Amino acid sequence: MIKVGVLAIQGAVAEHLELLNQIPDVCAQEVKYLDELNEIDGLIIPGGESTAIGRLLRDFNLLQPLKERILNGMPVWGTCAGMILLAKSLENDPTVHLGVMDITVERNAYGRQLGSFTTEVEIEKISSNKIPLVFIRAPYVTQVKSDVDILLEVNDHIVACQQKQMLATSFHPELTKDTSFHRYFINMIKQKA
Numbered sequence: 614m615i616k617v618g619v620l621a622i623q624g625a626v627a628e629h630l631e632l633l634n635q636i637p638d639v640c641a642q643e644v645k646y647l648d649e650l651n652e653i654d655g656l657i658i659p660g661g662e663s664t665a666i667g668r669l670l671r672d673f674n675l676l677q678p679l680k681e682r683i684l685n686g687m688p689v690w691g692t693c694a695g696m697i698l699l700a701k702s703l704e705n706d707p708t709v710h711l712g713v714m715d716i717t718v719e720r721n722a723y724g725r726q727l728g729s730f731t732t733e734v735e736i737e738k739i740s741s742n743k744i745p746l747v748f749i750r751a752p753y754v755t756q757v758k759s760d761v762d763i764l765l766e767v768n769d770h771i772v773a774c775q776q777k778q779m780l781a782t783s784f785h786p787e788l789t790k791d792t793s794f795h796r797y798f799i800n801m802i803k804q805k806a
């Protein structure tokens with residue numbers, strides 16, 4: 614069994630757990646406390662509000678232990694706000710939360726009000742079927758360092774990328790019925806194991 618945690622501080626936690634539970638050999642669990650962080654093989658940081666999640670991570674004394682686990686090789690996937698938390702720098706914002714991925718991210722990059730949209734794409738590396746994408750006040754990546762793989766660009770903006778065992782997506786696969794990205798992340802964990 615692969616134990617996958619979903620950071621359960623704020624945001625789309627239940628939706629990730631539901632999709633993970635459809636994948637064989639996966640045991641999905643919420644992560645709120647340090648002992649739960651130590652039990653898992655990989656972690657999803659969900660969408661929500663990055664400032665709130667970052668502040669609560671600090672309040673719960675989880676920020677530093679989580680950062681250390683990621684730096685020691687634990688696979689991690691940040692969706693939307695999760696991508697912002699993973700970034701080493703943000704455009705027009707001095708805040709850095711976990712600061713583990715060599716990407717620069719712009720928050721609310723599509724605008725705050727009209728920034729929500731859906732589309733469908735093919736990503737050969739992830740699935741042979743078309744994948745639905747849901748963007749909600751989404752960020753995108755404006756700069757990457759050379760060892761970051763760009764998995765997807767939409768309208769010339771980077772919306773999915775991977776650096777070693779770290780995955781970041783601007784959109785929310787957990788708000789669709791499509792498990793392709795979750796399966797891809799599980800395979801990343803299996804390759805590390």
Ligand SMILES: NC(=O)CC[C@H](N)C(=O)O
Pocket residue numbers: 659660661662663664692693694695697720721749750751752
């Ligand atoms: N859907 C989301 O996760 C939105 C992220 C949010 N706009 C933020 O900056 O934190």
